[in-house]
Amino acid sequence: MSHKPTITDNLTFPADSKLPQILFGVGAVGIILSVIGYFVNHDQFFFSYLVSFTFFTGIALASVFMVMFHHITKSKWGTLVRRIPETFGANIWIWAIFIIPVILGMHNLYHWSHEEAVATDKILKAKSAFLNPTFFIIRQVIYFALWGFVGRKLYKASVELEKTGDWGVTTLMRKVSAPAIPLFALSIAFAGFDWLMSLDPHWFSTMFGVYFFAISFQSFWAVMILMVFFLHQKGLLTNTIGQPHIYDLGAWLFAFTIFYAYIAFSQFLLIYYANLPEETLWFYDRLEGGFQYIAYGLLIFRFAFPFLVLLNRERKHQKKVLMLVATVVLVIHYLEIYWIVMPAMHSEDAHGLDFSWIDITTFLGLGGIFFGLFFNTFKKNSMIPENDPKLEECLEKTYHQ
Amino acid sequence: MSKYEYIPEPALVKGNHDFASLTKLVTDVNLRPTPKPWYAAMLLANAFLGVFLIAVGYLIWEGTGVWGLMNPVGWGWAIINFVWWVGIGHAGTLISAILFLFRQDWRTAINRFAEAMTIFAVICALMFPGIHVGRIWVIYWVFPIPNQMGMWPNFNSPLLWDVFAVSTYFTVSLLFWYVGLIPDLATLRDKATDKIRKFSYGLFALGWTGSNRAWWNYEKAYMILAGLATPLVLSVHTIVSFDFAVSMIPGWHTTIFPPYFVAGAIFSGFAMVLTLMIVARKIYGMEDIMTNDHMEKMNIIIMVTGSMVGFAYMMEFFIAWYSGVEYEKAIFILRATGPYAWAYWIMMTCNVLSPQFFWFKKLRTSVGFTFFISIVVNIGMWFERFVITVTSLANDYLPSSWDYYSPTIWDVLTYVGTFGIFFTLFLAFLRFLPMVAIAEIKAVLPQADPHNYDEETQEFHPHVVEVPQPKAETV
Numbered sequence: 001m002s003h004k005p006t007i008t009d010n011l012t013f014p015a016d017s018k019l020p021q022i023l024f025g026v027g028a029v030g031i032i033l034s035v036i037g038y039f040v041n042h043d044q045f046f047f048s049y050l051v052s053f054t055f056f057t058g059i060a061l062a063s064v065f066m067v068m069f070h071h072i073t074k075s076k077w078g079t080l081v082r083r084i085p086e087t088f089g090a091n092i093w094i095w096a097i098f099i100i101p102v103i104l105g106m107h108n109l110y111h112w113s114h115e116e117a118v119a120t121d122k123i124l125k126a127k128s129a130f131l132n133p134t135f136f137i138i139r140q141v142i143y144f145a146l147w148g149f150v151g152r153k154l155y156k157a158s159v160e161l162e163k164t165g166d167w168g169v170t171t172l173m174r175k176v177s178a179p180a181i182p183l184f185a186l187s188i189a190f191a192g193f194d195w196l197m198s199l200d201p202h203w204f205s206t207m208f209g210v211y212f213f214a215i216s217f218q219s220f221w222a223v224m225i226l227m228v229f230f231l232h233q234k235g236l237l238t239n240t241i242g243q244p245h246i247y248d249l250g251a252w253l254f255a256f257t258i259f260y261a262y263i264a265f266s267q268f269l270l271i272y273y274a275n276l277p278e279e280t281l282w283f284y285d286r287l288e289g290g291f292q293y294i295a296y297g298l299l300i301f302r303f304a305f306p307f308l309v310l311l312n313r314e315r316k317h318q319k320k321v322l323m324l325v326a327t328v329v330l331v332i333h334y335l336e337i338y339w340i341v342m343p344a345m346h347s348e349d350a351h352g353l354d355f356s357w358i359d360i361t362t363f364l365g366l367g368g369i370f371f372g373l374f375f376n377t378f379k380k381n382s383m384i385p386e387n388d389p390k391l392e393e394c395l396e397k398t399y400h401q
Numbered sequence: 402m403s404k405y406e407y408i409p410e411p412a413l414v415k416g417n418h419d420f421a422s423l424t425k426l427v428t429d430v431n432l433r434p435t436p437k438p439w440y441a442a443m444l445l446a447n448a449f450l451g452v453f454l455i456a457v458g459y460l461i462w463e464g465t466g467v468w469g470l471m472n473p474v475g476w477g478w479a480i481i482n483f484v485w486w487v488g489i490g491h492a493g494t495l496i497s498a499i500l501f502l503f504r505q506d507w508r509t510a511i512n513r514f515a516e517a518m519t520i521f522a523v524i525c526a527l528m529f530p531g532i533h534v535g536r537i538w539v540i541y542w543v544f545p546i547p548n549q550m551g552m553w554p555n556f557n558s559p560l561l562w563d564v565f566a567v568s569t570y571f572t573v574s575l576l577f578w579y580v581g582l583i584p585d586l587a588t589l590r591d592k593a594t595d596k597i598r599k600f601s602y603g604l605f606a607l608g609w610t611g612s613n614r615a616w617w618n619y620e621k622a623y624m625i626l627a628g629l630a631t632p633l634v635l636s637v638h639t640i641v642s643f644d645f646a647v648s649m650i651p652g653w654h655t656t657i658f659p660p661y662f663v664a665g666a667i668f669s670g671f672a673m674v675l676t677l678m679i680v681a682r683k684i685y686g687m688e689d690i691m692t693n694d695h696m697e698k699m700n701i702i703i704m705v706t707g708s709m710v711g712f713a714y715m716m717e718f719f720i721a722w723y724s725g726v727e728y729e730k731a732i733f734i735l736r737a738t739g740p741y742a743w744a745y746w747i748m749m750t751c752n753v754l755s756p757q758f759f760w761f762k763k764l765r766t767s768v769g770f771t772f773f774i775s776i777v778v779n780i781g782m783w784f785e786r787f788v789i790t791v792t793s794l795a796n797d798y799l800p801s802s803w804d805y806y807s808p809t810i811w812d813v814l815t816y817v818g819t820f821g822i823f824f825t826l827f828l829a830f831l832r833f834l835p836m837v838a839i840a841e842i843k844a845v846l847p848q849a850d851p852h853n854y855d856e857e858t859q860e861f862h863p864h865v866v867e868v869p870q871p872k873a874e875t876v
Contacts, residue, residue: 123725126725163872164871165869165870165872166404166871166872168404168405168406169405171405171406172404172405178760182708185712186712186715193723202725204723204724206655206656206657206716206717206720207656207660208656210657210660262635262660263659263660266656266658266660267656269643270643270646273647274647274654276649278724278726
């Protein structure tokens with residue numbers, strides 16, 4: 001057939017790019033400043049750190065989830081951009097070291113880790129089989145071993161497919177993904193319980209695992225969109241990743257905006273409606289002391305704004321619109337995690353919403369390392385999974401009015 | 402050589418079909434004389450329908466006391482059956498709307514069929530809220546109709562939201578189904594030889610000509626309806642879950658209910674589509690269209706949604722323990738070990754265990770096994786609603802008021818009777834309407850892809866995927 005699409009772009013990220021070094025530099029400065037922050041205010045450091053850590057880890061986890069779904073459904077829409085989430089997943093095993101500060105700061109972060117507090121608290125005593133420091137550490141090791149292994153394995157398989165052109169590797173990808181999906185579902189849910197829900201150890205919600213998944217996934221699409229436009233900005237893949245592929249990312253962001261709203265609102269409504277004190281207290285703490293502004297912001301900027309803007313089909317592929325929406329979603333994603341985490345810190349002194357410079361340094365520190373690792377791996381191989389059986393169909397996609 | 406075997410995409414339509422042979426295969430069912438076994442089946446379905454009418458007649462005559470409802474179990478089989486049928490009614494619109502938005506071409510083989518099932522299942526479901534009030538002559542009070550008494554339904558109640566959600570879902574599903582039918586009705590109109598068929602198919606084909614302009618409008622309308630139907634698929638069972646979850650009853654009030662109910666609904670709906678599909682394709686010889694590959698894909702969806710339901714059960718159990726709330730803990734232990742433990746373990750076996758067999762390719766491609774599991778799944782989903790509704794009510798906060806709930810013969814007959822409604826409608830559908838979306842299935846044939854034509858000679862060459870020889874490992 002004469003229709004074979006040809007790729008005219010250079011497919012590797014410029015090897016001489018200093019971007020990873022710059023990002024690592026930013027990360028190092030951020031971490032050094034954060035360490036200073038630790039000596040200034042222990043509590044603030046650990047809580048700020050947890051917010052940023054959850055922010056970036058959630059994006060990496062959503063990446064691996066997306067890659068697994070892509071394999072298992074034999075999708076073709078995202079083959080061109082699949083290398084980006086694969087690369088995020090490839091580095092989780094290194095990223096695992098950043099759980100260590102959370103473990104070290106357990107006493108500052110988690111009320112349940114104080115034995116004397118548990119001893120006098122009937123409810124905490126009853127959950128101590130789950131909420132205790134030893135089991136907490138064991139769980140973190142299990143999570144990161146699983147995530148690191150699967151992320152690395154899928155990245156390696158994709159590179160092998162690219163280098164050897166062996167289509168049989170797609171079978172391997174599916175064989176890894178299928179059992180890993182339920183394991184990821186459970187581990188992400190329990191990571192949400194561990195890192196975020198147990199900050200208020202009396203509070204509980206069966207939806208919380210799904211909620212953590214939903215916020216991470218919505219922000220993941222925003223990262224994807226910004227990443228593709230960043231590559232275009234650098235003059236990379238401009239003729240390869242086109243309008244139909246960007247449209248798909250926009251549509252995903254739209255879909256997960258609705259999914260997020262559905263999950264978050266269902267959780268809120270059911271707790272609000274039954275009005276049981278042990279459940280409503282969590283929202284009560286987050287609707288006062290300045291935190292209510294973030295809560296209203298979630299409604300507007302995390303749901304209403306992206307929903308209304310992206311409802312129109314044409315806007316789902318417009319660069320300026322998508323970049324604006326994606327940025328807003330990422331900002332509000334940070335604030336949502338902040339809104340989940342910080343009221344737990346201020347539960348005793350109750351001085352409400354109080355941003356600290358350590359919030360910024362931990363974010364820059366972890367963000368610099370996270371994206372430094374990304375670009376460091378990204379430039380090693382092709383930016384798209386070459387030789388993938390679905391690549392041709394993905395390149396052929398056209399956008400219909 | 403590769404360590405692993407590459408599995409190419411299977412063709413969506415098996416056999417050596419072209420456009421004409423597909424049209425003939427599907428429309429012949431509607432145009433040929435009625436086969437005798439169809440009358441026999443219809444008679445049987447009508448007998449069950451008669452049972453339903455008698456059961457409902459007696460209910461209206463005597464009042465809701467004929468059911469097994471008692472104190473403290475004020476909700477019994479009626480709500481269980483309602484939720485069960487509504488759940489089944491999720492697959493059709495999911496297949497036709499959500500899978501359409503996801504560009505899943507395999508949906509074309511089963512979408513018409515599944516949508517019909519959806520509509521009939523929702524009709525069966527709607528029977529129960531329709532008949533469950535003691536004074537049936539004022540059933541219109543469920544709607545917010547202005548009246549001289551200044552009396553309104555309770556807008557704070559999810560039961561009212563249910564009225565809106567289910568009736569909207571029914572309306573949109575029906576419209577969506579009808580819009581999809583229009584081109585095929587025109588095909589039937591053009592194929593029909595007798596006056597009655599020509600007129601009646603022609604009437605509902607709305608003067609369809611198949612022109613470019615008609616298709617353009619049609620595709621726009623179809624897209625918009627798919628977009629509208631998608632949130633409805635999710636909202637209906639979400640609201641149904643609210644019926645339980647907004648309360649304070651232990652075992653009902655849990656935040657994961659909305660997505661968990663939706664997953665369960667898709668689970669049972671796909672099972673029902675499979676049950677019907679496996680029988681219908683055999684009788685009508687549609688194995689080339691509704692292939693074993695379709696069955697395998699649906700089995701995977703059953704496995705995924707079944708596991709999601711299992712995930713939700715685990716979360717409920719874990720959080721019941723984690724919450725430290727005595728009543729939550731007690732109800733979950735009572736479910737597994739109390740007076741209804743038999744129902745609980747049926748539910749667990751059918752819903753969580755049975756779909757896990759589909760991890761094995763051999764089992765998910767086996768027709769007999771799939772048929773068996775598809776029925777098991779729907780038994781399990783009925784028991785899920787039974788466990789949720791009855792156990793939480795029978796063992797409430799006050800142990801002194803605990804009691805054991807049993808249905809009466811009238812509960813059973815009403816439920817069995819709904820199968821009469823369902824199959825009467827379904828058999829009529831199979832006889833008079835095309836059970837496969839003819840126009841849509843043609844679009845997924847290789848002949849419909851312009852890439853498969855040589856531009857100069859206008860000759861058709863089916864697309865052949867060449868699996869490349871792997872290079873030596875260079876990583």
